[in-house]
Amino acid sequence: MVIIARVTCPNCEAKATITSRKKQSAHVVNLYCSCTNTKECGATFRITQSFDHFLNPPCKTTAQLAASLIKNLPREEQLELIGL
Known part of the structure; x- marks a missing residue:
């Protein structure tokens, strides 16, 4: 599964960066993210x-x-389907 997404921090809503991913199955993946607002938030999730x-x-x-x-x-x- 290809990941194309804009991730925002659930705490401060700043942009977040996907730091790694772990495939759980063919259709499920865990994305590990880090908030780019390091001065006021810095959450990882x-x-x-x-x-x-x-x-x-x-x-x-x-x-x-x-x-x-x-x-x-x-x-x-x-x-009959192909008209012959």
Whole structure:
């Protein structure tokens, strides 16, 4: 999972830097962060980021699903689908 995020400190809301990350599973990662407001805050904290679900499935997955469904149809129905 690629991390592209702007992190802010939950204490002072200043920008924070991701100092390290630890992958928990294929879809969950812990981000270890440090507040850049070192004079007034300087907090360090962990954020857990996870994948929830697709809003639109990837095209390749959709095409593979369609091919699988077509292969399981009787030959006559396959030919009918492609207009022969």
